[in-house]
Amino acid sequence: MNIFKDLFNIVKEEIEHLSGAGELPGGLDLAGVLVEPPRDPSHGDMATNAAMVLAKRAGKAPRDIATLLAGRLGARDGIAAVDVAGPGFINLRLSPAYWQTALARIIASGERYGAFDLGKGQKVNVEYVSANPTGPLHVGHARGTVFGDVLAALLERMGYVVTREYYVNDAGAQVDTLARSVYQRYLEALGRELGPDAFDEGYPGDYLVPVGQALAREHGEKFADAPESEWFETFRAFAVESMLSLIRDDLDALGVHHDLFSSEKKLVEDGQVQNTFIDFQSRDLIYEGVLEPPKGKPPPDDWEPRPQNLFRATSFGDEVDRPLKKSDGSWTYFATDIAYHRDKFERGFHDMIDVWGADHGGYVKRMKAAVSAVSSDKAKLDVKLCNMVKLTQGGKPVAMSKRSGQFVTLRDVVDEVGKDVVRFIMLTRKNDAPLEFDLARVVEQSKDNPVFYVQYAHARIRSVLRRAEAEMPGLVAGDFPANVNLSVLTDAAELDLIKSMCGWPRAIDSAVSSHEPHRLAFYLQELAAAFHLLWNKGNEDHALRFIIAENDQVTAARLALIGAVAQVISLGLGIFAVQPVEEMR
RNA sequence: GCGCCCGUAGCUCAGUAGGAUAGAGCACCAGAUUCCUAAUCUGGGGGUCGCAGGUUCGAAUCCUGCCGGGCGCGCCA
Numbered sequence: 001m002n003i004f005k006d007l008f009n010i011v012k013e014e015i016e017h018l019s020g021a022g023e024l025p026g027g028l029d030l031a032g033v034l035v036e037p038p039r040d041p042s043h044g045d046m047a048t049n050a051a052m053v054l055a056k057r058a059g060k061a062p063r064d065i066a067t068l069l070a071g072r073l074g075a076r077d078g079i080a081a082v083d084v085a086g087p088g089f090i091n092l093r094l095s096p097a098y099w100q101t102a103l104a105r106i107i108a109s110g111e112r113y114g115a116f117d118l119g120k121g122q123k124v125n126v127e128y129v130s131a132n133p134t135g136p137l138h139v140g141h142a143r144g145t146v147f148g149d150v151l152a153a154l155l156e157r158m159g160y161v162v163t164r165e166y167y168v169n170d171a172g173a174q175v176d177t178l179a180r181s182v183y184q185r186y187l188e189a190l191g192r193e194l195g196p197d198a199f200d201e202g203y204p205g206d207y208l209v210p211v212g213q214a215l216a217r218e219h220g221e222k223f224a225d226a227p228e229s230e231w232f233e234t235f236r237a238f239a240v241e242s243m244l245s246l247i248r249d250d251l252d253a254l255g256v257h258h259d260l261f262s263s264e265k266k267l268v269e270d271g272q273v274q275n276t277f278i279d280f281q282s283r284d285l286i287y288e289g290v291l292e293p294p295k296g297k298p299p300p301d302d303w304e305p306r307p308q309n310l311f312r313a314t315s316f317g318d319e320v321d322r323p324l325k326k327s328d329g330s331w332t333y334f335a336t337d338i339a340y341h342r343d344k345f346e347r348g349f350h351d352m353i354d355v356w357g358a359d360h361g362g363y364v365k366r367m368k369a370a371v372s373a374v375s376s377d378k379a380k381l382d383v384k385l386c387n388m389v390k391l392t393q394g395g396k397p398v399a400m401s402k403r404s405g406q407f408v409t410l411r412d413v414v415d416e417v418g419k420d421v422v423r424f425i426m427l428t429r430k431n432d433a434p435l436e437f438d439l440a441r442v443v444e445q446s447k448d449n450p451v452f453y454v455q456y457a458h459a460r461i462r463s464v465l466r467r468a469e470a471e472m473p474g475l476v477a478g479d480f481p482a483n484v485n486l487s488v489l490t491d492a493a494e495l496d497l498i499k500s501m502c503g504w505p506r507a508i509d510s511a512v513s514s515h516e517p518h519r520l521a522f523y524l525q526e527l528a529a530a531f532h533l534l535w536n537k538g539n540e541d542h543a544l545r546f547i548i549a550e551n552d553q554v555t556a557a558r559l560a561l562i563g564a565v566a567q568v569i570s571l572g573l574g575i576f577a578v579q580p581v582e583e584m585r
Numbered sequence: 586g587c588g589c590c591c592g593u594a595g596c597u598c599a600g601u602a603g604g605a606u607a608g609a610g611c612a613c614c615a616g617a618u619u620c621c622u623a624a625u626c627u628g629g630g631g632g633u634c635g636c637a638g639g640u641u642c643g644a645a646u647c648c649u650g651c652c653g654g655g656c657g658c659g660c661c662a
Binding site for chain 2: 040043049055302308319323328359428457459467513536
């Protein structure tokens, strides 16, 4: 059920008819022909640019084509009026019966409304969160976490087979630092005095205290005076495992569950990075060269030109060729990440989406270049950058400092306002725009708060349905709402509400094809607004109230109408994994 | 210096696979409640879509150049 596609097909049929009749050339390319609601509602319910798009291809003036086409379209069922406007727009006005039928079809679609098999079973890999396993998640992580999770759900609903993946950076210097910080906590747990510089360049957060204590319980004094080489591996492994478990708990609190955690360390140990390197060598994608220092910026203190193995990233659209090994011979982060994406490709993913923080923006080109290289251009990578979250409380910034180890954790925020609120608010801005998250405002019960506004519409509908059941028993029983006569829905506000619901497949389509789930949040706010409007008309004019005690037929039709609205809201919230509320008192 | 992102109403932001007179919320002003939740709704004022060119039937949207802001720029991830 998608009225835009239906109407497009009608336009297409009539163009073909005109071709058949010799009025237009045959075999016209319809690319670019759109049927969409005009920006200005006074132009009608729907408009098509067909005449203007086809003018050149058909060798006729746009207004002439429009007039021909308008004559045909006016005879079609459901189209009440047609007019040609401006440079050649064809505006369509649809009859109440058309909208009533549309509502019946929305109701019949049920939970499948708006879903269609766009993906056709194609595999998509969505990598998100991928925070370093060095501590709990903070609020900033929530953005990409929710974004990735909802995008995955959206793709799944549209027929893709989605794998949700978390890349664990457990091989670099940061987890080495983590191990040393944990060692300090271990000493502390044994009653040793910590030096003032114990956590210099390390992780001073309290969350490592229990990790040190657990190691003290298990190993006692065994490693207290031992050289680093004796305890390092043990401590690092334990620390990483502890942090991952912490992170999994945080994700769980947000309702996020990945299908796969991929370990960077394992990738290295299994030789996959080495294999990638050899593969590149064999394809002449690696050469010995010297990298120039970055221009316009003082070079790093220890800069020295050094011949090294460089990956020909510039052959795949990057700006410079990139080193894969550090001077100590270990792999760069980029090298392991290439191997990781190669691994994804070999697992059958030709469609990859990475969700990163905006501060990694400078990394996009080289990663896309890498994916091109490892897949010989068979796979494509879309990188979605999530901008920062500004946490505020009543408009005042909440201080966050990672260095001091005092930062607001994701868990703190979820505990304070609830996971549903966090999930919804994170999608109320486009991913690449900064987002303000105000702890006070997001729990406010007012129109300022989009979560509330949408939830309130749902709660109001559920409340009306409950009351109707109590006051007019039997009305919503049996075949309801399939058996309802919807032709009594004729008020402009009622029809507007149906029109708004007809926009759902369009909203979901644009959200999935642009990989921008925030569009659904905006849609839901618009749908809620159309509903609240109708509700208030009932306050002014009793004849428009949903429950008319002495008129079963009208009541049933209106209940079917708002029941469908509740259904669409709950579908939208369902993609967000937000629970629609039954009442708000 | 180079690359990426951004610049839309007083504020916060939608809208950018080109569509008609550019939207919403907040704030401001004026209204609506014997009645399904006024936690809502209605109306009003408010704009050189950063600037300047270009592409065409048509540009906030595409191209070029500037201006302004953010992020990034071997051996962190």
